[in-house]
Amino acid sequence: MLRTRQQRLLEQRKAKLVPRLPDPLETVRGTLVERYLTCGNANCRCHAKGPRHGPYYYLLTSTGPGKTRTTLVPNDQLVRVRRWIANFKRFKDVSEKITELNTELVRASRMDKGRSKRAGRSGR
Numbered sequence: 001m002l003r004t005r006q007q008r009l010l011e012q013r014k015a016k017l018v019p020r021l022p023d024p025l026e027t028v029r030g031t032l033v034e035r036y037l038t039c040g041n042a043n044c045r046c047h048a049k050g051p052r053h054g055p056y057y058y059l060l061t062s063t064g065p066g067k068t069r070t071t072l073v074p075n076d077q078l079v080r081v082r083r084w085i086a087n088f089k090r091f092k093d094v095s096e097k098i099t100e101l102n103t104e105l106v107r108a109s110r111m112d113k114g115r116s117k118r119a120g121r122s123g124r
């Protein structure tokens with residue numbers, strides 16, 4: 001029910017967010033980190049002054065308080081994983097905006113009721 005101008009405006013602002021929503025199946029929650037590692041060969045240059053091996057990329061996903069899941073990301077999956085991470089961030093941002101607008105809608109409906117109550121009282 002769109003009774004007030006404010007409620008209509010809020011609904012319009014919500015509708016504008018729809019095209020900004022990414023495909024929810026193209027998302028992953030986490031961060032990408034770059035690591036350089038030493039190998040199992042004790043004679044390898046990486047154990048001395050030489051550069052370590054890498055970069056290797058890992059997806060870190062928090063799975064609870066103090067818990068992180070670490071997943072090695074193959075190089076041919078990097079572009080895809082970066083896109084999924086960006087999509088997740090956008091999904092979260094848009095959800096936050098929807099939350100704000102829906103909260104305003106609840107408040108607006110309350111004010112609407114308040115007004116009709118006051119009107120009812122003044123009519124008595």
Ligand SMILES: [Zn+2]
Nearest residue numbers: 038039044046
């Ligand atoms: Zn090595």
